[in-house]
Amino acid sequence: MMRESAVRVGLVFPELLGTYGDRGNAVVLVQRCRWRGIPAELVEVHAGAPIPDSLDVYLFGGGEDDPQLMAAAGMRASRAAIERAHAAGAVVFAVCAGFQTTTLPIKAGAVGRLPPMAVKLNGVMA
Secondary structure, eight states: OOOSSOEEEEEEOTTTSOTTOTHHHHHHHHHHHHHTTOOEEEEEEOTTSOOOSOOSEEEEOOOOHHHHHHHHHHHHHTHHHHHHHHHTTOEEEEOTHHHHHHHSOEEEGGGEEEOOOOOEETTEEO
8 A cells, every 4th residue: 555645754852852863763764664665754843843743653762861851841742742643553662761751750850750741552651
């Protein structure tokens, strides 16, 4: 079956969650699709922008403590969009701080504990 549009791989908040070369994960996913004749595009969602519900893959990478807190706030603000996309079949690929931010409470000095985004995937909190 032929896709009507390109696979949209979203690199979410790369300036905050890109400590360990996570851009490479997104670039490789896009290139592997192309090698197989599947149109694909890399979509960067920068910090401060809402995360759209129109991506096929959401890549949340690694980050240090302060950037992780900033990313968590943006992720919580876009939680409904991510959950809609996942319910429609999108993949959430979260590594390192991206995974921690989606699943664990984050301790922040004077701010206290922030609740996790906790996207529910296939009945499992992930």
